[in-house]
Amino acid sequence: MAQNKEKVVSHTKAPWRLRLVSDECSDYFVIEMADARRSAWQPQHRIEYPDGGTVQESHPEQFAESQANARLISAAPDLFSACEDLIKVATALGYNGGSITRAHLAMAKAKGE
Secondary structure, eight states: OOOOOOOOOOOOOSOEEEEEEEOSSBEEEEEEEEETTTTEEEEEEEEOOTTOBOHHHHOHHHHHHHHHHHHHHHHHHHHHHHHHHHHHHHHHTTOOOHHHHHHHHHHHHHHTO
């Protein structure tokens, strides 16, 4: 029997940054990642609103929530790295409490495990 082997793909390393784009038709967030080869920022992800338009003015609550979500997404590589470091330190110190268990579960979720 042939076994199904999935290729392991890692996330794009930090830094990532968040940029708000407003044009005549809509507002949206762009998450950009540093491209060392080009010494530039490259757009990778775009967070748009279902109804389009200038959400900042027409739906301030939706805008604030989307902005918070976009900030969290753009911080993901840094949070991932910090969590890895904290797990290593806690493990070296022999700490295995609930927080470390939650950190392991979060890391597994981020890795798609």
